[in-house]
Amino acid sequence: MTHLTLDGATTPDPLRRQWLIATAGAGGVAAAATAVPFASTFAPSERAKAMGAAVEVDIGDIPPGGMKTVEWRGKPVWVVRRTPEMIAALQRNTDALADPASARDQQPDYARNGSRSLRPEVFVAVGICTHLGCSPSAVPAHSANPSLPADWAGGYFCPCHGSTFDGAGRVFKNKPAPTNLEIPPHRYLSDTRLLIGEDKA
Helix, strand or coil: CEEECCCCCEEEHHHHHHHHHHHHHHHHHHHHHHHHHHHHCCCCCHHHHHHHCCEEEECCCCCCCCEEEEEECCEEEEEEECCHHHHHHCCCCHHHECCCCCCCCCCCHHHCCCCCCCECCEEEEECCCCCCCCCCEEECCCCCCCCCCCCCCCEEECCCCCCEEECCCCEECCCCCCCCCCCCCEEECCCCEEEECCCCC
8 A cells, every 4th residue: 555745756655654653763762852851950959959958867886975977958967976974964064054954046946955855865966166157076074175174074165266065065154156056957767867957757
């Protein structure tokens, strides 16, 4: 069977079928090539992820007294596994703290407690001084640092301007930092997995 073309010539049916298949195939490839970049615009960029995406952290490998630092929203976030001694030290020298009860909004409501955490043994805080944005250092109890008192019970020291924070990130009185360290929203996915940046399932 033959078919009449626009120029009056005749084309065998099998050849017409091949042209139709080839044309449809080329059209499908072109459509896919256009759709893939277009669809990819719906996925969040790396910058968008850095600006707000939650970060999942394995805390099972943090030893007692150890710290892991992760990045969330471009900020360093500390995850500290506190020892019983570190937890007990939070009750000491509370009268020397500027905001011992965490009255100012530097943490979610569930971290407005003596340990400023969901679980006393795990402390999560943004590792940026609230004075001018420097990064404090963790300093254990009884440190030989001459900038710290002899009865130092452990915590964080900002070398830029001398602000000191206890093991729950609460700032001491008469220091440049105006508030306690920020506690980011977070929740536990399991005993060893922590999600920073989200606190609601």
